[in-house]
Amino acid sequence: MKKLILGLSALSLITFTSCKEDASKKVEEANVNAAALRDANASKFPVLEFNETEHDFGEIEKNQSVETVFSYKNTGNAPLVITEIKSSCGCTVPENWSREPLAPGKTGQFTVxxxxxxxxxxxxxxxxxxxxxxxxxxVKISAFVKDSNATINSNSAANTAH
Incomplete structure (x- = not known):
């Protein structure tokens, strides 16, 4: 019985060793080159560079709508794809950006x-x-929102005090 187990083990070892050699011969050079190219491209990313990352509207009246345009450039090595632009609150609305890939070196913009x-x-x-x-x-926007009613009320109070 021991001889049978020992014989089967030796036969299995020879079989597995010979299969490994055959498998390595089956790897085609074209597949290796394609994998190397894929891995090299996987490390290339687009880089999103803005002309400005913060826009200050200055002083505005309450409920006065304002807008600005953020311009950007793809300074990376791969096409840039913007999948979503969203704001921290419903009072700020980003719009008009391209969902198409932006090639390296090209520019784009969106409105806020x-x-x-x-x-x-x-x-x-x-x-x-x-x-x-x-x-x-x-990116950020900022403003100082002044309440025109508060200014009118404070002026009225000052006028009645005189």
Missing amino acids: KYNGAGPNKITKTITVTANTEKGSEV
Whole structure:
């Protein structure tokens, strides 16, 4: 019985060893080259570079709608694809961006509209989701929203005090 088990083990060892040699001979050079090219391209990412990452509207009246355009460039080595742009609040609306791949060296833009809601100093963030190495980039808008009613009321109170 021991001789039978020992014989089968030796036969299995020879079979597995010979299969490995045959398998390595089956690997085609074209497949190896294609895999190397794929791996080299996998490390190339687009780079999203903005002309400005923060826009200040300055002082605006309450409920005054304002908008700005953020321009960007793909300074990376692969096509840039923006999949989503969303803001931190419903009062800020990003729109008009291309969903088409942007080739390296090319530029694009999107518009951000703010409806003037909220009192005093506001800062809103806009997150751009793309196929960059980081996966997302952030731009900001800010403004000082002055309430025209508060100005009128304070002037009225000052006039009645005299």
